[in-house]
Amino acid sequence: MNSKIAKAIRDSKAYLCMECGKCTGTCPVSRYNHGYSPRILVNKAIRSGNHDLLKDKNIWACLTCKLCDERCPAAIEYIDLTLTTRLEAKKIGEGALCSHGGAAQSLMRIMTTPELEQKRLDWIDNDLKTTQQGDVLYFVGCMPYFDILFSDIKVNTLQAARASVKILNKLGITPVVLPQERCCGHDLLWSGDMENFEKLARHNIEEITKSGAKRIVFSCPEGYRTFKIDYPRYFGTHFRVEHITETIARAISNGELKMKNLEKVVTFQDPCRLGRHLRIYDEPRKAITSVPGLQLNEMARSRQRAICCGVSAWMSCSTYSKSIQRARLTEAKETGADLFVLSCPKCEIHFQCAMSDEKAGNDTRIETIQLVTLIADALEDG
Amino acid sequence: MRQGDKKSGDSTIMPNSKNTVTQQSRDKTTGFEPKIVAFCCNWCSYPAADGAGVARLQYPTNIKIVRVMCGGRVTPSFVLKAFELGADGVLVATCHFEDCHYMFGARKAADVHKITERLTAMLGIEKERLKLDWISSAEASKFARVAKEFTETIRKLGPSAIKKSPYATDEIIENE
Numbered sequence: 234m235n236s237k238i239a240k241a242i243r244d245s246k247a248y249l250c251m252e253c254g255k256c257t258g259t260c261p262v263s264r265y266n267h268g269y270s271p272r273i274l275v276n277k278a279i280r281s282g283n284h285d286l287l288k289d290k291n292i293w294a295c296l297t298c299k300l301c302d303e304r305c306p307a308a309i310e311y312i313d314l315t316l317t318t319r320l321e322a323k324k325i326g327e328g329a330l331c332s333h334g335g336a337a338q339s340l341m342r343i344m345t346t347p348e349l350e351q352k353r354l355d356w357i358d359n360d361l362k363t364t365q366q367g368d369v370l371y372f373v374g375c376m377p378y379f380d381i382l383f384s385d386i387k388v389n390t391l392q393a394a395r396a397s398v399k400i401l402n403k404l405g406i407t408p409v410v411l412p413q414e415r416c417c418g419h420d421l422l423w424s425g426d427m428e429n430f431e432k433l434a435r436h437n438i439e440e441i442t443k444s445g446a447k448r449i450v451f452s453c454p455e456g457y458r459t460f461k462i463d464y465p466r467y468f469g470t471h472f473r474v475e476h477i478t479e480t481i482a483r484a485i486s487n488g489e490l491k492m493k494n495l496e497k498v499v500t501f502q503d504p505c506r507l508g509r510h511l512r513i514y515d516e517p518r519k520a521i522t523s524v525p526g527l528q529l530n531e532m533a534r535s536r537q538r539a540i541c542c543g544v545s546a547w548m549s550c551s552t553y554s555k556s557i558q559r560a561r562l563t564e565a566k567e568t569g570a571d572l573f574v575l576s577c578p579k580c581e582i583h584f585q586c587a588m589s590d591e592k593a594g595n596d597t598r599i600e601t602i603q604l605v606t607l608i609a610d611a612l613e614d615g
Numbered sequence: 616m617r618q619g620d621k622k623s624g625d626s627t628i629m630p631n632s633k634n635t636v637t638q639q640s641r642d643k644t645t646g647f648e649p650k651i652v653a654f655c656c657n658w659c660s661y662p663a664a665d666g667a668g669v670a671r672l673q674y675p676t677n678i679k680i681v682r683v684m685c686g687g688r689v690t691p692s693f694v695l696k697a698f699e700l701g702a703d704g705v706l707v708a709t710c711h712f713e714d715c716h717y718m719f720g721a722r723k724a725a726d727v728h729k730i731t732e733r734l735t736a737m738l739g740i741e742k743e744r745l746k747l748d749w750i751s752s753a754e755a756s757k758f759a760r761v762a763k764e765f766t767e768t769i770r771k772l773g774p775s776a777i778k779k780s781p782y783a784t785d786e787i788i789e790n791e
C-alpha cells in the first residue's frame with residue numbers, strides 16, 4: 234500500500250469506519266449523484282489499498298465541505314483522507330475535470346512565476362486608505378481575477394474587498410495591500426497540485442514578511458483556512474490571521490462601530506471553510522444582529538448543518554452542483570428573507586451562476602450581498 | 616530589424632543601437648525563437664493558412680496552429696493555457712464579422728477576447744503578446760503577413776516571463 238495513504242488512514246482514523254453510511258446519507262453530492270458515496274471511498278481506501286482508489290474518478294467529486302465529518306459517529310476526518318488521496322492520485326497523472334476549461338487553474342499556475350508584475354490594485358478607490366508597509370495586512374485573494382472571468386454573470390466580489398478596507402479604515406487601520414500578492418493556492422492544493430501550491434505559498438510568505446505585517450485579515454474564507462491551517466502545517470508560518478467577521482464582531486463588542494437602521498429580513502449562508510473548517514458561526518451572526526432593524530431568519534440547515542454552494546476548487550461542476558445550488562437557494566428563499574447574506578466570493582459566484590440560468594425559477598432567485606458589504610453600508614457616516 | 620535572421624542575430628553587429636536599454640533587449644533576444652500559438656477557425660483563418668501554404672507564401676515556422684471549429688469556441692482558458700505552457704505569443708484568428716460561418720461566432724470571439732485581454736493585462740502579460748485578427752479564407756497573403764508581423768513583434772519583446780509549471784503535463788510547444 235502507498236505509504237502516504239496508509240498514514241492518512243491512520244491520521245484520519247478511517248480504519249474505524251463501521252460502514253454505517255451516515256456520511257453518504259448526509260452528503261449533498263450523494264443526494265443527487267447516486268454514483269458517489271464517501272462510505273464506499275473510505276472502504277476502498279482501507280480495503281483495497283490505493284490503486285483502485287487513486288484511479289477512481291469519484292475522489293474528485295467531493296466538495297470537501299466537511300458535512301460528513303460532522304456526522305460520522307467514528308469521528309473520521311474524511312476530507313483529510315481525500316486531500317492525501319488527491320495529492321497521491323495527481324502523482325500518477327490523475328486529475329479532476331476543471332470548470333471553465335481550467336481557466337482558474339491556469340491563472341493560478343501562471344501566478345507561480347516570481348517575476349510576474351501583476352496589475353491587480355485597480356479596485357482600490359480613492360477614498361480607501363491602504364499602504365505597502367505596516368502591521369495589518371488585508372489579503373485580497375483572487376477576487377480581482379474572478380470579477381473579470383465572471384463578468385458575464387455579473388458578479389462583483391470586489392465589493393467585499395472595498396467594504397473590508399472601508400471597515401478597517403473606520404477602525405483606524407490602514408491595511409497593507411500587496412501589489413504582488415498571489416493566489417493563496419487553496420484550489421491547487423485541493424486539486425492535488427502540491428508543487429504549485431508550494432510555489433504560491435512561498436511567494437506570499439516572502440512578500441508578507443517583507444511588508445512587516447503581523448496580523449492578516451481575510452474576507453475570503455478559503456484564503457483564511459489556507460493561512461490558518463495549511464501554511465502553518467506545511468511551511469511552519471506563524472502569522473496571526475483572522476476573518477473580517479471576527480474583526481467586526483470584536484469591534485462591535487468594543488463599541489467601535491456604530492450602525493444605522495436597516496429594515497430588512499436576511500438569511501445567512503455559512504461557508505464550509507468558515508463554518509465547519511474553522512468553527513466560526515457566531516461572529517457573522519453577531520455582526521448581522523447588531524445592525525438595528527435587520528432581522529435574521531435562519532435556514533432550516535444552518536451552522537454545522539449548512540449546505541455548501543455546490544462547487545469546490547473549480548472542479549467537477551455538474552448538474553449535481555446545480556441541483557445543490559437550486560435546493561440551497563430555495564431554502565434561503567423559504568425563510569422569507571429579502572437578502573441572502575454570503576461571506577465567501579465563491580459562494581457568490583456559484584449561486585449567481587445558478588440564478589443566471591434562464592430556466593431557473595423565481596423560487597430560486599434571491600438578491601445576494603456579502604456580509605462585509607452589508608456592514609459597510611450600515612456604518613454611520615463620520 | 617535584422618534580429619529576425621537567426622544567423623545575424625548577434626547584437627554586436629547592430630550599428631545603430633543608441634541606448635543601453637535597446638542593447639539589453641537585443642542581447643536578451645539573441646538566438647531567441649518565439650513560440651507562438653495561433654487559434655484559427657475552421658472556416659476562414661485555417662483555410663487562409665492552408666492557402667498560404669499552397670501558394671508557397673512564406674510565414675515563420677514559429678506559428679503553431681490549433682484549429683478550432685469556430686473562433687467563438689476560444690475561451691479565456693485556451694489562451695491562458697497556452698501562456699501557462701510557455702507560449703510567447705497567442706494569436707486568435709477568426710472570420711470577418713460579415714462572413715462568419717456561424718453568423719455570430721466571430722462576434723462572440725471578439726467579446727470573449729476582451730475578457731481574456733483584461734485577465735492577461737492583470738497578470739502583467741504585455742498586451743502585444745495577445746492578438747485578435749480577422750482573416751477570411753481568401754486572404755492567404757494576409758495570413759502570411761499577420762504571422763510575420765506578429766512573430767517579429769514577439770521577437771522584439773523577448774521571451775515571456777512565465778515559467779512552465781511542473782503540472783502542465785501536456786506537451787509543450789517546442790521549436791527545434
Ligand code: SF4
Pocket residue numbers: 256259260261262263271294295296297298299300301302311312
Ligand atoms: S466532504 Fe462534503 S461533499 Fe465530500 S463526502 Fe463529505 S459531505 Fe460529501
Ligand code: SF4
Pocket residue numbers: 249250251252253254255256257271272275304305306307308309
Ligand atoms: S459515517 Fe463514518 S463510520 Fe459511517 S460509513 Fe461514513 S466514514 Fe464510515
Ligand code: SF4
Pocket residue numbers: 332333544547550551554582583584586587
Ligand atoms: S457553478 Fe457556475 S461558476 Fe461555479 S464552477 Fe459551476 S459553472 Fe462555474
